[in-house]
Amino acid sequence: MLHTLSAVADRWIARRVSPEPEALAAVEGLTPTVIITGGSRGIGRAIAGEFARAGRAVFLIAREPGPVEAAALEIARTTGVRAVPLALDVTLPDAPQRIDAALAEAGLYADVLVNNAGVGLSGVFVDQPGAGIEDLIALNITATSRLMHHALPPMLARGRGGILNVASLGGLVPGPYQAAYYASKAYLVSLTEAVAFEARGRGVRITAVAPGPVDTRFHRAMHADDALYRTVLPSQGAEAVARSAYRGFMLGRRLIVPGLVPTVAAVSVKLLPHALTVPIVGTLLGTRTPPGAPK
Numbered sequence: 001m002l003h004t005l006s007a008v009a010d011r012w013i014a015r016r017v018s019p020e021p022e023a024l025a026a027v028e029g030l031t032p033t034v035i036i037t038g039g040s041r042g043i044g045r046a047i048a049g050e051f052a053r054a055g056r057a058v059f060l061i062a063r064e065p066g067p068v069e070a071a072a073l074e075i076a077r078t079t080g081v082r083a084v085p086l087a088l089d090v091t092l093p094d095a096p097q098r099i100d101a102a103l104a105e106a107g108l109y110a111d112v113l114v115n116n117a118g119v120g121l122s123g124v125f126v127d128q129p130g131a132g133i134e135d136l137i138a139l140n141i142t143a144t145s146r147l148m149h150h151a152l153p154p155m156l157a158r159g160r161g162g163i164l165n166v167a168s169l170g171g172l173v174p175g176p177y178q179a180a181y182y183a184s185k186a187y188l189v190s191l192t193e194a195v196a197f198e199a200r201g202r203g204v205r206i207t208a209v210a211p212g213p214v215d216t217r218f219h220r221a222m223h224a225d226d227a228l229y230r231t232v233l234p235s236q237g238a239e240a241v242a243r244s245a246y247r248g249f250m251l252g253r254r255l256i257v258p259g260l261v262p263t264v265a266a267v268s269v270k271l272l273p274h275a276l277t278v279p280i281v282g283t284l285l286g287t288r289t290p291p292g293a294p295k
């Protein structure tokens with residue numbers, strides 16, 4: 001069923017396509033692959049599994065070599081597709097060139113980019129170390145934009161491919177106590193929807209997925225495990241989010257909110273005024289750890 005619907009979506013997405021022969025010739029003999037940043041665990045690992053089960057070669061990127069190599073091995077063993085790991089910090093200014101070099105060496109080219117690697121930051125904005133905010137912007141905003149800006153032109157020239165940006169439900173509303181994180185995801189949602197409009201009909205899917213809370217290491221890493229949202233809001237599994245993201249991407253949707261509760265939340269934040277939603281979100285995101293206490 002998904003296959004039929006995505007073939008229909010293909011026709012609509014490619015309604016204005018005229019592929020450039022040189023762009024097609026440049027990838028002749030190479031295998032189209034799905035690049036997933038942050039593919040070693042969590043949501044990225046689960047999205048890699050979805051593409052691999054659909055028979056797509058995957059190229060996983062994360063900083064730590066051990067986990068990303070193990071994830072690639074496991075995907076190759078369980079699905080039979082090619083899964084190539086690359087240990088790389090995607091915030092490096094020359095990350096796109098390093099990725100291109102590794103792809104070329106493996107006989108692959110970027111057909112789909114999943115911009116998934118991201119970092120959170122919890123607490124009062126003015127108490128955050130400046131370096132933490134800059135690291136967050138470097139990954140969630142600068143690196144994702146740079147990779148997308150680098151990958152998109154050849155996709156448009158070929159008239160096929162796609163970008164799947166992993167944003168967050170937090171990108172739809174300001175988030176006191178995770179202010180910079182929510183703002184970074186708002187940037188990503190806005191960028192994705194705007195660029196998707198610019199590229200409409202040219203054969204390339206451009207999608208943002210905006211999950212609510214997902215059970216991964218993410219929350220503990222930013223010391224948010226004792227925030228109210230961790231107990232009162234239901235968390236989804238990474239696999240369920242990945243299934244929803246993959247399906248929505250194949251159907252050519254521009255913004256996907258996986259799951260019923262996050263969908264209701266997304267509609268509510270669109271309908272209600274910020275005067276109401278911002279204090280509610282702030283109550284959910286505030287941690288019980290007093291400022292300055294060891295976490």
Ligand SMILES: NC(=O)c1ccc[n+]([C@@H]2O[C@H](COP(=O)([O-])OP(=O)(O)OC[C@H]3O[C@@H](n4cnc5c(N)ncnc54)[C@H](OP(=O)(O)O)[C@@H]3O)[C@@H](O)[C@H]2O)c1
Nearest residue numbers: 038040042043062063064089090117118168213214216218
């Ligand atoms: N968990 C949630 O509730 C939730 C909800 C909405 C949206 N999201 C978004 O979903 C995405 C994935 O989150 P997750 O929950 O799966 O997080 P996670 O479990 O912490 O995984 C993060 C992944 O990104 C990689 N990574 C981090 N920094 C990197 C860098 N500079 N360069 C390359 N790889 C890097 C990590 O591997 P290394 O550490 O080895 O680099 C890991 O593979 C993020 O963009 C996050 O904002 C998460």
